[in-house]
Amino acid sequence: xxxxxxxxxxxxxxxxxxxxxxxxxxxxxxxxxxxxxxxxxxxxxxxxxxxxxxxxxxxxxxxxxxxxxxxxxxxxxxxxxxxxxxxxxxxxxxxxxxxxxxxxxxxxxxxxxxxxxxxxxxxxxxxxxxxx
Amino acid sequence: xxxxxxxxxxxxxxxxxxxxxxxxxxxxxxxxxxxxxxxxxxxxxxxxxxxxxxxxxxxxxxxxxxxxxxxxxxxxxxxxxxxxxxxxxxxxxxxxxxxxxxxxxxxxxxxxxxxxxxxxxxxxxxxxxxxxxxxxxxxxxxxxxxxxxxxxxxxxxxxxxxxxxxxxxxxxxxxxxxxxxxxxxxxxxxxxxxxxxxxxxxxxxxxxxxxxxxxxxxxxxxxxxxxxxxxxxxxxxxxxxxxxxxxxxxxxxxxxxxxxxxxxxxxxxxxxxxxxxxxxxxxxxxxxxxxxxxxxxxxxxxxxxxxxxxxxxxxxxxxxxxxxxxxxxxxxxxxxxxxxxxxxxxxxxxxxxxxxxxxxxxxxxxxxxxxxxxxxxxxxxxxxxxxxxxxxxxxxxxxxxxxxxxxxxxxxxxxxxxxxxxxxxxxxxxxxxxxxxxxxxxxxxxxxxxxxxxxxxxxxxxxxxxxxxxxxxxxxxxxxxxxxxxxxxxxxxxxxxxxxxxxxxxxxxx
Numbered sequence: 001x002x003x004x005x006x007x008x009x010x011x012x013x014x015x016x017x018x019x020x021x022x023x024x025x026x027x028x029x030x031x032x033x034x035x036x037x038x039x040x041x042x043x044x045x046x047x048x049x050x051x052x053x054x055x056x057x058x059x060x061x062x063x064x065x066x067x068x069x070x071x072x073x074x075x076x077x078x079x080x081x082x083x084x085x086x087x088x089x090x091x092x093x094x095x096x097x098x099x100x101x102x103x104x105x106x107x108x109x110x111x112x113x114x115x116x117x118x119x120x121x122x123x124x125x126x127x128x129x130x131x132x
Numbered sequence: 133x134x135x136x137x138x139x140x141x142x143x144x145x146x147x148x149x150x151x152x153x154x155x156x157x158x159x160x161x162x163x164x165x166x167x168x169x170x171x172x173x174x175x176x177x178x179x180x181x182x183x184x185x186x187x188x189x190x191x192x193x194x195x196x197x198x199x200x201x202x203x204x205x206x207x208x209x210x211x212x213x214x215x216x217x218x219x220x221x222x223x224x225x226x227x228x229x230x231x232x233x234x235x236x237x238x239x240x241x242x243x244x245x246x247x248x249x250x251x252x253x254x255x256x257x258x259x260x261x262x263x264x265x266x267x268x269x270x271x272x273x274x275x276x277x278x279x280x281x282x283x284x285x286x287x288x289x290x291x292x293x294x295x296x297x298x299x300x301x302x303x304x305x306x307x308x309x310x311x312x313x314x315x316x317x318x319x320x321x322x323x324x325x326x327x328x329x330x331x332x333x334x335x336x337x338x339x340x341x342x343x344x345x346x347x348x349x350x351x352x353x354x355x356x357x358x359x360x361x362x363x364x365x366x367x368x369x370x371x372x373x374x375x376x377x378x379x380x381x382x383x384x385x386x387x388x389x390x391x392x393x394x395x396x397x398x399x400x401x402x403x404x405x406x407x408x409x410x411x412x413x414x415x416x417x418x419x420x421x422x423x424x425x426x427x428x429x430x431x432x433x434x435x436x437x438x439x440x441x442x443x444x445x446x447x448x449x450x451x452x453x454x455x456x457x458x459x460x461x462x463x464x465x466x467x468x469x470x471x472x473x474x475x476x477x478x479x480x481x482x483x484x485x486x487x488x489x490x491x492x493x494x495x496x497x498x499x500x501x502x503x504x505x506x507x508x509x510x511x512x513x514x515x516x517x518x519x520x521x522x523x524x525x526x527x528x529x530x531x532x533x534x535x536x537x538x539x540x541x542x543x544x545x546x547x548x549x550x551x552x553x554x555x556x557x558x559x560x561x562x563x564x565x566x567x568x569x570x571x572x573x574x575x576x577x578x579x580x581x582x583x584x585x586x587x588x589x590x591x592x593x594x595x596x597x598x599x600x601x602x603x604x605x606x607x608x609x610x611x612x613x614x615x616x617x618x619x620x621x622x623x624x625x626x627x628x629x630x631x632x633x634x635x636x637x638x639x640x641x642x
Contacts, residue, residue, distance in 0.1 A: 057170065057197055109156070112171035114217075117151035125152060129143045 007043050011050030015058065023091045024058055061111040063093040068106050069118070071098045084110065155218040157199065159183075162210050164417045165203050165372040169216050172199045178258055182217045185209045189216070190223055190374075193418050200418045202374040204239065222258065225382045226251035227389035232333065235350060235364040238375045238382045243366060244350075255385040257378060261440035268446040273511045274332065274398060274455050277313030277568020278306060280498050280561040283520035283578060284527070285483055288511030289332070289396050290444025290453035294475055296460045296467065297485030302496050303459045304345075305565045306483065307400040308352060310457065311336060313568035314398060315358035332455075333390050334362040335399040337383035340376050340406030343368045352566060373417075376410035384441050384454075391445060391452035399442070403459035404435060408471045425470050432474045439478045467502075481505035495562060500527045513571055514621040519578040523557060530554020556586050559594035572616040573602050579622070580634045589641075597641060604637045 014036075018028040033051070036044050064084050066072070072080070077096060085092055088110055103119035157171030167189060175181070181189040181201050187209050193200030203210065204223075226240040228251040235244040242249055270288030287293045295303045314332040321329035336353075338346045346366050353359045363386055367379035380401045390397035401407065408431055415428035423429045435458075442456035458479065460472050465487065467476065476482055481504045490497035509517070533551050537543055543551070560581055563569065577598055580586060589597045605613055612629055619626060 054197070060171075112155050112157055112173045114154040114156045115151050116154065121152060126143065130140070 004046060007046035008050050010043075010047045011054055014047065014051055015054045024055075024062070029055065059093070062091060063095060064088070064108060064110045065095045065097065066106060066108050067097045067099060067102060067118070069098065069100050069102045069104050072096060080106070080108070084108070157216045159210060159212055159214045159216060160198065162207070162212060164413075165207050165374045166414070166417045167201050167203060167207075167210060167216075169199045169201060170197065172216065172218060175199050175218050176220075178222055180219045180221050180223050182219050183210050183214065188219075188223075190378075191218075192414075193420070202377070202414055202418075203372070204374055204378070207372070222256040223378070224254040224256050225385050226253070227255045227386050228253050229333075231363045231386055232361060233359045233363075235366055237371075238365065238367050238378045240382065240386075253389065255389055257381045257385050258437075259385065259388065259441065261437065262443045262445060262449075266445055266449045267443050270444050270453075270507050270511045272330070272396075272444075272453070273508075273513055274310070275313055275317060275571050276306070276310040277316070277570070278309055278496055279563055279569055279574045279577070280496060280500075281306070281483060282512075282571060282574055283516060283561075284500060284524040285481065285498070285503050285505040286508035286512040286516070287455065287457075287505060288444070288508045289455050290442065291481070291505070291507055291511075292439050292442045292456040292458065292479040293505060293508070294458050294460060294479040294482040295485070296462060296472060296476070296482050297497070298462055298465055298487045301485040301487055301490045302565070303461070303485055304349070304402050306485075306496060307336065307402060307457055307459065308349060309566060309568050310334075310398065311353060311362055311400070312356045312358045312566060315356065315361045316568065316570075318361050319357070330396050331361065333387075333395065333397045334358075335365065335383045335387045335397060336362060337365045337367075337380050337399065337401050339367055339379050339401065339403060340369050340410060341366075341402065343370065356566060373410040373413040376407060377414050380404070380407055380438055384438060384456075387454045388441060391443065391454040392450060394450035394452045396453045396455070398455045398457065401438075401456065401458040403461050404475055405461045405471055408434070427470060431471070432478075435471075435475055436478050439475075480507045493562070494558060495565070498561075500524060501531065513575075515575045515616055515619075516571065516578075518622050519575055519582055523578065523582070526550070527554060527557055530557070552587065552591075553581075555591045556581060556589075556594050559591060560586070560598055562595060569602075570613075570617075572613040573605060575616055575622070576605055576613065576630060576634070577601060579627075579630055583631070583634075585634050585638055600641060601634070601637055605633065609633045 014032055018025055018032055020028065033048070036048060066080055081094055092110070101120065105118040107118045107121065108115045155172060155174040157169040159167050160170050161168040175191045175194060177191060177194060179191045181191055183189055183203070187203060187205040187207065189201035189203050191199050191201050226249055230249055230251040234242055234246065234249055236249065237243055240249060270290045272289040274287040274289055276282055276287060281287065295306050297303050311334045314334055318331040321331065336349070338349065346368055350364060353362055365379055365383040365386065367375040383399055387397040387399040408427060411431060411434055412427050416422060416426065420428045439456055439458060442454045444453040445451060458475055460475050462469065462472055467473070467484070484499045484503045485497045486499040489499060530551060533547055534554065537551055560577060580601065586594060586597060612633055615626055622630070
């Protein structure tokens with residue numbers, strides 16, 4: 001238990017050290033992991049596991065996933081990028097995914113913020129409101 | 133029909149226009165009715181979370197990277213990796229008079245097969261208790277119909293009186309008797325068109341009880357026509373710990389509605405020991421630090437915030453009240469255990485039931501010595517105060533003397549008389565279950581005992597004498613009982629009539 005708490009604290013401070021100018025620095029992350037694997041301090045595997053989890057959450061927080069029924073045109077994708085960067089700040093990673101199941105519209109998720117404007121989402125909401 | 137069309141059109145229009153913004157998370161771990169969710173950065177404490185397919189959760193732990201939530205509903209439908217949304221709402225239950233006569237679960241959904249509950253209003257399950265400005269002290273009685281309680285441990289509307297004792301000592305029976313008596317009083321007042329009488333509505337919360345017990349309780353209430361004024365909230369032993377933890381709060385919200393709308397309500401939590409156990413389970417699964425007996429540190433706050441919601445409101449704020457009768461089960465009569473001491477210190481008195489008395493045939497098995505009502509005497513009917521003022525002391529002295537008298541037979545006249553009177557009082561207070569006694573009959577019988585009318589009756593015939601006196605008063609002296617009920621005090625005139633009636637009865641009693 002104590003090791004786990006210690007590992008969590010170590011992973012947290014390690015990740016904090018990987019930031020440069022308020023952004024996650026990929027180089028520092030790689031160096032930190034390599035150093036950990038090389039030195040193998042006590043409980044390093046637990047630290048790595050916690051570090052990986054925090055890193056995943058951090059990447060999620062700065063990743064915008066844009067889903068649509070058909071692939072977006074370059075112009076539209078650029079507009080979406082600009083608007084999202086204006087709202088969430090620079091440094092966002094963008095992932096565009098096309099899935100016909102959405103039927104139409106856009107579904108944008110940044111971290112735990114979800115903006116759902118898809119036809120399927122609207123149909124689901126309609127179904128919920130009618131069945132409530 | 134046109135309304136329906138318009139409603140659907142509005143719903144379609146609402147669904148068409150805006151982009152929905154949600155705060156979402158992903159279920160990472162699920163088990164024992166508790167889910168750990170990553171994401172949900174905007175989740176608030178006690179907020180309802182939507183897991184989809186009708187399952188909802190309650191955010192109880194807000195941690196740095198995850199949210200710990202308890203699940204309400206079928207948790208087998210929740211899968212790892214599933215999306216969860218915040219709703220921005222607190223957990224709410226339906227409230228109102230439509231719930232009377234119904235048996236509902238913790239969400240206010242019907243369990244009695246009588247169709248949906250038609251309630252239109254809803255209240256949050258967790259609510260801040262009324263503050264000091266809105267409160268006033270108790271001044272109206274709750275007639276339990278149990279002579280020993282109404283005479284010695286009176287309960288007022290807005291009071292919190294703990295019923296405590298070992299298993300099967302008649303704790304629930306006191307609660308059920310009280311409900312039955314309220315139904316009787318409410319019905320009588322309705323039939324007589326008495327608008328000055330404030331009906332007392334009852335909420336019975338069954339926590340962690342066997343389904344068969346709950347069914348039996350409901351059956352008893354139905355047999356005595358008490359369901360019409362009662363709401364039963366059931367979270368049985370087979371329900372999840374989450375439901376058991378939330379049930380008293382849901383019941384309290386239903387009772388609060390009556391209080392906030394200027395009415396009087398009574399709530400029985402049966403029982404808070406099982407509630408504490410359910411909360412301990414939820415807390416341990418949520419990995420909250422445990423304290424004494426593995427209960428979490430906030431188990432005192434859990435019960436204090438629940439019982440603080442019982443109050444008597446000032447006339448400016450509607451004059452309503454919520455009386456709470458929490459029940460606690462002790463182990464081997466140990467009132468100094470963790471949960472009993474907590475609840476004793478929160479409530480305004482306790483009715484302690486003893487196993488020994490129960491098996492001696494003293495039922496209800498109320499231990500007079502350590503049962504108290506700290507505020508109830510202010511609400512006691514004056515007539516009862518006149519006849520029962522000294523009875524608690526007499527009975528306590530009798531117990532002392534009876535223990536002492538076991539060792540020798542050389543007793544002076546005064547001591548012997550005290551013991552004989554004590555034996556008769558004990559007999560008079562014996563009362564079968566589900567047979568509450570109207571307060572005017574209680575006053576008349578106690579007056580007869582205090583004025584030595586029972587002294588020449590053999591102890592084993594006291595009960596018979598009492599029953600026949602009650603019959604005589606109810607059939608031949610109904611006017612006299614009516615006067616006691618209306619005047620609520622024994623004046624000289626009334627005392628003389630009572631004396632004449634009891635003397636007449638005694639002359640015929642052989």
